Amino acid sequence: MKQILDAILAGDTSPEEYAALELPESYQAVTVHKDEQGIFEGMASKDKDPRKSLHLDDVALPELGPGEAFVAVMASAINYNTVWTSIFEPVSTFGFLERYGKISPLGKRHDLPYHIVGSDLSGVVLATGLGVHSWHPGDEVVAHCLSVELESSDGHNDTMLDPEQRIWGFETNFGGLAHIALVKSNQLMPKAAHLTWEEAASPGLVNSTAYRQLVSRNGAGMKQGDNVLIWGASGGLGGFATQYAVNGGATPICVVSNEEKAGICRKMGAELIINRSEENWQFWKDEHTQDPKEWRRLGAKIRELTGGEDVDIVFEHPGRETFGASVFAARKGGTIVTCASTSGYMHQYDNRYLWMNLKKIVGSHFANYRESWEANRLIAKGMIHPTLSRTYPLEEVGQAALDVHQNKHQGKVGVLCLAPEEGLGVRDQELRAQHLDQINAFRGV
Numbered sequence: 001m002k003q004i005l006d007a008i009l010a011g012d013t014s015p016e017e018y019a020a021l022e023l024p025e026s027y028q029a030v031t032v033h034k035d036e037q038g039i040f041e042g043m044a045s046k047d048k049d050p051r052k053s054l055h056l057d058d059v060a061l062p063e064l065g066p067g068e069a070f071v072a073v074m075a076s077a078i079n080y081n082t083v084w085t086s087i088f089e090p091v092s093t094f095g096f097l098e099r100y101g102k103i104s105p106l107g108k109r110h111d112l113p114y115h116i117v118g119s120d121l122s123g124v125v126l127a128t129g130l131g132v133h134s135w136h137p138g139d140e141v142v143a144h145c146l147s148v149e150l151e152s153s154d155g156h157n158d159t160m161l162d163p164e165q166r167i168w169g170f171e172t173n174f175g176g177l178a179h180i181a182l183v184k185s186n187q188l189m190p191k192a193a194h195l196t197w198e199e200a201a202s203p204g205l206v207n208s209t210a211y212r213q214l215v216s217r218n219g220a221g222m223k224q225g226d227n228v229l230i231w232g233a234s235g236g237l238g239g240f241a242t243q244y245a246v247n248g249g250a251t252p253i254c255v256v257s258n259e260e261k262a263g264i265c266r267k268m269g270a271e272l273i274i275n276r277s278e279e280n281w282q283f284w285k286d287e288h289t290q291d292p293k294e295w296r297r298l299g300a301k302i303r304e305l306t307g308g309e310d311v312d313i314v315f316e317h318p319g320r321e322t323f324g325a326s327v328f329a330a331r332k333g334g335t336i337v338t339c340a341s342t343s344g345y346m347h348q349y350d351n352r353y354l355w356m357n358l359k360k361i362v363g364s365h366f367a368n369y370r371e372s373w374e375a376n377r378l379i380a381k382g383m384i385h386p387t388l389s390r391t392y393p394l395e396e397v398g399q400a401a402l403d404v405h406q407n408k409h410q411g412k413v414g415v416l417c418l419a420p421e422e423g424l425g426v427r428d429q430e431l432r433a434q435h436l437d438q439i440n441a442f443r444g445v
Helices: 002-010 015-020 080-087 094-100 197-201 204-215 238-247 259-267 292-306 323-329 351-355 369-380 394-405 429-439
Strands: 026-033 055-060 068-078 114-116 122-128 140-143 180-184 188-190 227-231 251-256 272-275 284-286 311-316 330-338 360-363 388-393 412-416
Touching: 002 068, 015 122, 026 394, 055 114, 055 394, 068 197, 068 394, 080 394, 122 197, 188 369, 197 388, 197 412, 204 238, 204 311, 204 369, 227 238, 227 292, 227 323, 238 251, 251 259, 251 292, 259 272, 272 292, 292 323, 311 323, 323 330, 323 351, 388 394, 394 412
Parallel strands: 227 251, 227 311, 251 272, 311 330, 330 360, 388 412
Antiparallel strands: 026 055, 026 114, 068 122, 068 180, 068 412, 122 140, 140 188
């Protein structure tokens, strides 16, 4: 790997020189092990520790198939799917790999006794398989995490509807928390020239998810003038939703947990902030019963901030804890768009507020290639900015995942893979200087 890293750090290595580099037979990667699926059995979710299940192993380089690419990974990031994989919830991801292994000989490569995790990367293309013409060795890239086969007609209007749609590094093997990643070539996008490796790696999954969920016609279809309630508005996902609302002429109503996170939202241009630690909502009286009075208190707070208006869109991802309140808070004819359930998957809400007020619940899951490309284009133009707050070395991925599991982070948590230190990889210093304040917003600078 030293020759590969030296070539990247040199900055002037030609495509021909990259193509001539010898690929290693093995590389370092963060894995979970199939024979450890039961290590947290009987424990509450909050007590499961990713440091015990995530391992840094030497693994064999897989076969490179048609339409695929090897990427030298300079940096990656932590997503909730890495946390879920590490604690084997809601199911073990080895079931995904086993099913993928049954569809084709190339799929069979993924069914291993270990799972290389990670659904983000920035890095450099090392080699491409047959049929790849748009990408070449030496290209600096990021990857979105949609893996599709596209052999069914169902996926050709919206690739997220492909029956063999998977999330790379979560439902497939050979993910981005490693020195080398195996991706489909149609996952690749240009790396933003004004960002460091770790900054460029952090938006992938959450930026594309927020774009589809809020902006795309496949999600909420946000328009100018919309009021948008955003839970966790300074987080890895909510931070992008806040930026899209501000940039798109909507009015974000940002829900955060403390004043520091409120300050981050203000730096992004948001003005209407709700500090939930001050409001102390108790949406649930007990494990089985919600309190509609608390929903009304949320609605009253929103109208106080907006001058009497309810929200057109609720950007939902906490799930069980907030979903009843979200359905209540949306205006008549409004939309609750949901992409996750970090506080619990079994949602409860009062359906009278939905059907009698003609509201809509829209499910949104990641993004197709076009949506991901558009979201990445806005990053590259400096119109949307990464939400990176902290970066760990690859050897400390367990701690990084624990931070996310325990919600001790803000924005995204990055991971250095091959990059020896933070701050490398910037190619456009002028554009960086123009946006440095926004880039640093999540770092508390």
